Amino acid sequence: MTSLVAVSSHLPETVPVDGLKDSLGLDDQQVRRFTRLYGLDRICQAPDRSEADLLTAAAGKLEGLAGQEDRVRYVIRAKGLRTTAPYPDNPLQEVRESLGLRHARTFAVEDHGCATGLLALDVAGTLLESDGDPDALALVLAGDKTLTPFSQWVVDVSIMGEATAAVLVAPGGGRDRLMGYASRVHGRADGVIDLTGELAKEAIRIYQDALEEVVVAATEEAGISVADLDMVLPHNVNRVSWTVAAKNLGIPASKIFLDNIGATGHSFCADPFINYRSATERGLLAPGDHYLMTSAGLGQSFAAAVLRH
Structure with a gap:
């Protein structure tokens, strides 16, 4: 694994x-x-x-x-x-x-x-x-x-x-094992990804539901529920989107690591791994904890991965 x-x-x-x-x-x-x-x-x-x-x-x-x-x-x-x-x-x-x-x-x-x-x-x-x-x-x-x-x-x-x-x-190991992964792309046939006009409205409309879809799919593949997650290591897009996501997913805001939003900005697809480093350095993950890495990208791409520390 x-x-x-x-x-x-x-x-x-x-x-x-x-x-x-x-x-x-x-x-x-x-x-x-x-x-x-x-x-x-x-x-x-x-x-x-x-x-x-x-x-x-x-x-x-x-x-x-x-x-x-x-x-x-x-x-x-x-x-x-x-x-x-x-x-x-x-x-x-x-x-x-x-x-x-x-x-x-x-x-x-x-x-x-x-x-x-x-x-x-x-x-x-x-x-x-x-x-x-x-x-x-x-x-x-x-x-x-x-x-x-x-x-x-x-x-x-x-x-x-x-x-x-x-x-x-x-390909194997006793810690930080990948238990479940899911991704979905809700893009356009023409490949346009700019968040302008109607594209921006559509992105806002589907964002939370699409994010929830991959999070639920990844946790199900891992054999756990969303409620079993001990921590969420997200992409550092902004606090508002994660405040809404926490409510929609039923995850306490205290379980979502948001400290780096103010400290680094949104560093593309490096964010979940940067947040992992910060969380482990602070001792926020204990052996056996299930944690979620999740992110969304331009082009309406969404992904989530569940790992066990």
Whole structure:
């Protein structure tokens, strides 16, 4: 059964939301909405560091990777955005080479938006299981550069940060075992993902029901109910959406880890893994606890994964 061997994160320096007012073209009302209502305060930004630098920084903190490089069979880039670096740069290959992962196949998964991190985790487990080598490992890399104006914020929803995460995955293990995974895509045939006009209205209309659908499906596959969850590690989009989700799902707000919304901003598909690091460092997960990682992405993609600590 798929398990997390180690999870690490890299949090660059932060800037206050009002410090991004000019670059994002925010008015005073939008700044107040993001900070007072949505709970955003500071956003991770690393203007002088490349995507490869940020991903390598996260992977370099992984416990259990040093000395085990030859066991890594796959390096999987979880991309929240389709384009994350200018041609001909290849951040994934740069990270692979800098970490000395000589025997690893490298590829990216995308088009699930900020839910792609959990998709990559499921793909890693599927590949490792099919290999049949109990000593094999996979490395999942998550988090994007805000390379273009489109990627820097989701209008009136969240502001994107540049924190990154790295996850070392094994085909078996006694802790942090993946018990259930579910994903759904409610996208359009033409592939349009911009949250404008009628698309934005439709996204708002289906969001909570679609999120509940994958959460319930993942818990059922894990053989538990939503009420059995000990903690939720969400994507850091904003506080309002999770206040509503907690009520709809019947989950006490105290079980949803929201501290990083104000500390990092929404760092694409790295958020659940960043929240895992914060929760474990603070001793919030006990052995045997069931916790949920969940996220949603542009294009109306939703995913949830239940793991046992």
